[in-house]
Amino acid sequence: MKPARFTYHDPAAIADVLALLAEHEDSRLLAGGQSLMPMMNFRFVQPAHLIDLNRVAELGYIRADAGTLAFGAMTRQRQIQRDANVQQACPIMIEALSHVGHRQTRARGTIGGSISHFDPSAELCNMAALHDAQFVLARKGNQRTLGFDQFARGYLTTAIEPGEMLQEIRLQRWAKPYGFAFEEFAMRHGDFAICAVSVLLTLTGSGAIDAIAIAVSGVAPTPQRLRGFEAAARGQMPGHALCREAALQAAAIEAMSDAYTTAAYRTHLARVLTYRALEKAVARFKSQDMT
Amino acid sequence: MSDTRNISVVVNGKSYQRTVDTRRTLGDFLRLDLGLTGTHFGCEHGVCGACTVRVDGTAVRSCLMLAVQANGKSVQTVEGMAEGDILTPLQTAFRDRHALQCGFCTPGILMTMAEFLEENPAPSEADVRDALSGNLCRCTGYQNIVDAVLQTADTLRKTRDAA
Ligand SMILES: Cc1cc2nc3c(=O)[nH]c(=O)nc-3n(C[C@@H](O)[C@H](O)[C@H](O)COP(=O)(O)OP(=O)(O)OC[C@H]3O[C@@H](n4cnc5c(N)ncnc54)[C@H](O)[C@@H]3O)c2cc1C
Numbered sequence: 001m002k003p004a005r006f007t008y009h010d011p012a013a014i015a016d017v018l019a020l021l022a023e024h025e026d027s028r029l030l031a032g033g034q035s036l037m038p039m040m041n042f043r044f045v046q047p048a049h050l051i052d053l054n055r056v057a058e059l060g061y062i063r064a065d066a067g068t069l070a071f072g073a074m075t076r077q078r079q080i081q082r083d084a085n086v087q088q089a090c091p092i093m094i095e096a097l098s099h100v101g102h103r104q105t106r107a108r109g110t111i112g113g114s115i116s117h118f119d120p121s122a123e124l125c126n127m128a129a130l131h132d133a134q135f136v137l138a139r140k141g142n143q144r145t146l147g148f149d150q151f152a153r154g155y156l157t158t159a160i161e162p163g164e165m166l167q168e169i170r171l172q173r174w175a176k177p178y179g180f181a182f183e184e185f186a187m188r189h190g191d192f193a194i195c196a197v198s199v200l201l202t203l204t205g206s207g208a209i210d211a212i213a214i215a216v217s218g219v220a221p222t223p224q225r226l227r228g229f230e231a232a233a234r235g236q237m238p239g240h241a242l243c244r245e246a247a248l249q250a251a252a253i254e255a256m257s258d259a260y261t262t263a264a265y266r267t268h269l270a271r272v273l274t275y276r277a278l279e280k281a282v283a284r285f286k287s288q289d290m291t
Numbered sequence: 292m293s294d295t296r297n298i299s300v301v302v303n304g305k306s307y308q309r310t311v312d313t314r315r316t317l318g319d320f321l322r323l324d325l326g327l328t329g330t331h332f333g334c335e336h337g338v339c340g341a342c343t344v345r346v347d348g349t350a351v352r353s354c355l356m357l358a359v360q361a362n363g364k365s366v367q368t369v370e371g372m373a374e375g376d377i378l379t380p381l382q383t384a385f386r387d388r389h390a391l392q393c394g395f396c397t398p399g400i401l402m403t404m405a406e407f408l409e410e411n412p413a414p415s416e417a418d419v420r421d422a423l424s425g426n427l428c429r430c431t432g433y434q435n436i437v438d439a440v441l442q443t444a445d446t447l448r449k450t451r452d453a454a
């Protein structure tokens with residue numbers, strides 16, 4: 001299995017990437033290659049021009065600002081796992097990344113590649129949904145920033161247009177202390193998840209829900225936030241009844257079916273994992289030292 | 292017309308200059324152009340880990356990297372481990388513990404575990420199993436591989452303590 005012929009480009013600056021994208025209609029960007037290379041080896045994808053981003057050093061960075069955590073598209077998954085700022089500010093990212101493939105794939109695979117590929121159960125897409133991410137898309141002479149709902153279009157489909165590159169991903173980070181949980185089910189560790197659920201929350205002094213976000217992925221073609229539940233849960237005491245309500249809302253997402261996994265099974269997992277994740281996030285919040 | 296590039300790569304300490312098709316994978320470059328057939332191709336789509344080599348020290352899948360991307364870099368393959376007949380402690384432990392049967396998966400696992408042990412000199416069994424998750428073995432059932440890696444960590448620790 002070999003890729004079909006292409007013309008290879010390895011620009012070193014963003015401006016050069018954008019110029020090449022503008023010039024060559026039938027082109028693909030190569031990030032970590034952990035999804036694109038298999039597709040090219042199988043010849044599912046046969047671009048005439050391959051534009052390699054691996055020499056573009058200015059696309060690899062992690063920047064922690066007051067309310068956001070910004071990642072350059074070419075930041076490797078392993079680099080994020082090992083970043084002290086991310087470990088401190090966003091421990092749920094570290095948990096999520098431990099499920100992304102294997103050490104060899106994380107050494108090459110990038111956050112921008114994962115989010116551009118937009119697999120329905122990709123952990124980093126789940127993280128983007130959970131943290132109300134913003135996406136900076138660049139084309140020659142122009143730039144736009146989209147929110148998650150505008151960016152997510154469908155199965156393996158985003159708002160990135162021909163001629164455009166994903167340049168930066170900005171997560172809106174929560175101020176500590178908060179409770180969090182990431183629960184997923186995959187057939188083997190490191191496989192793509194069948195279903196994954198993430199939760200962020202804070203409780204008031206009296207123990208009621210103050211703020212909450214829940215993202216469910218692997219069920220519908222794009223990661224889903226449980227917005228209805230999130231709004232209704234504010235002010236409620238988190239116990240069995242509330243966890244059950246969240247689980248029922250997750251089970252109400254219209255589920256996909258494929259040759260390996262039925263819709264009914266995805267729905268079952270969404271229900272079970274949502275219950276567990278909410279329970280765990282509450283327990284974690286309560287066990288923190290609040291002083 | 293094919294698209295080619297001249298590349299210069301150091302493999303196991305030796306420098307090579309070659310003209311390659313840009314669509315040549317790094318694994319095919321090692322096997323077909325350099326004759327280094329110790330690196331195995333199992334699936335050619337990133338799943339089995341048999342093709343794992345180290346590029347500037349990092350264990351990566353050579354079926355998912357292009358040879359042109361290794362231009363100017365240093366690559367290590369299984370052929371670069373032993374010095375003549377003298378096996379590395381990791382290789383010795385694999386032999387002692389029967390951590391291979393057919394041996395197809397072994398080069399990729401050795402490359403992965405060599406990197407892993409440099410970063411985690413005192414791993415738990417769970418750490419080893421996690422690090423091994425990206426390499427498939429159809430023969431051993433993994434237990435002997437895990438044992439061999441833990442034994443290597445032990446041996447290296449004793450050598451360090453003695454020094
Ligand atoms: C064995 C194995 C197991 C895996 N398991 C998981 C898993 O459990 N969870 C998971 O989430 N992923 C998993 N993956 C995929 C993950 O490793 C990839 O990192 C990810 O899907 C793609 O990232 P990449 O950097 O490798 O991108 P590439 O493969 O290089 O690119 C992917 C796609 O995005 C496009 N693209 C890349 N960068 C940009 C950009 N900046 N702007 C616009 N388009 C761009 C490319 O053109 C291509 O279409 C696995 C992969 C393998 C091989």
Ligand code: FES
Pocket residue numbers: 331332333334335336337338339340341342343352353354355
């Ligand atoms: S041949 Fe590269 S991972 Fe299987």
Ligand code: FES
Pocket residue numbers: 390391392393394395396397427428429430431
């Ligand atoms: S020893 Fe045969 S595949 Fe591992």
